Amino acid sequence: MERVNGKRLVASVVALAAVFALTACGKSSEAPKVALDDKDLINTLNNFIQADQQNCVAMPIAFNTAVAKDYARLTDPNGAQLAALVKVGLIAEAPADGGQVQFTATDKGKDAYDGNTPPGFCSGTPEVDKVVSNTVEETADNYSRDKVVFTTKLDGVADWAKDDAIRQQYPKFATLIDNQGKEQHSLEIESRGQGWRVLEPSPVAN
Known part of the structure; x- marks a missing residue:
């Protein structure tokens, strides 16, 4: 068996110790x-x-915008979403010129209104x-x-957020x-x- 030189063994130990010391320093400097x-x-x-x-859920149109009276069938704006918001009491329809209707926020809707344009309810x-x-x-x-x-x-x-009409739309x-x-x-x-x-x-x- 080859005999390990004492000086070489000491040098190896010192080198390993230096590696461990550098590794430890690297870890301590990390955030x-x-x-x-x-x-x-x-x-x-x-x-x-x-x-x-x-x-939040978005209202398809701005408040007081006139749309057809049979708005629930509309696709632009999304009439089914308007109908869902009416159903849960966030908005209410009112007559508009030309046999149309428009929408305003109810008291419940005002409480949920996010204050943005276009409107949304949260x-x-x-x-x-x-x-x-x-x-x-x-x-x-x-x-x-x-x-x-x-x-x-x-x-x-x-x-109102758990209502099936809102969930579907x-x-x-x-x-x-x-x-x-x-x-x-x-x-x-x-x-x-x-x-x-x-x-x-x-x-x-x-």
């Missing part, structure tokens, strides 16, 4: 992993998904239900870019309600040491 219960992270995600307004507050995973995609000194996978929930969904809205806590969404976020922000474009819905 710390964000905890899944980080309140700032949750607030960042909540602000983004609430601004996205997926919990129900529930979208929130993060659970963070499934949080993967660091890129890290450097005082910087981290993460991919967060999470599920959502709707807090305080109104009865606004299937994406119905899916949002049905998939609470089930469907997983992903967003990329970044931090430069002073909170998080969502990187756009990065849709909430898969």
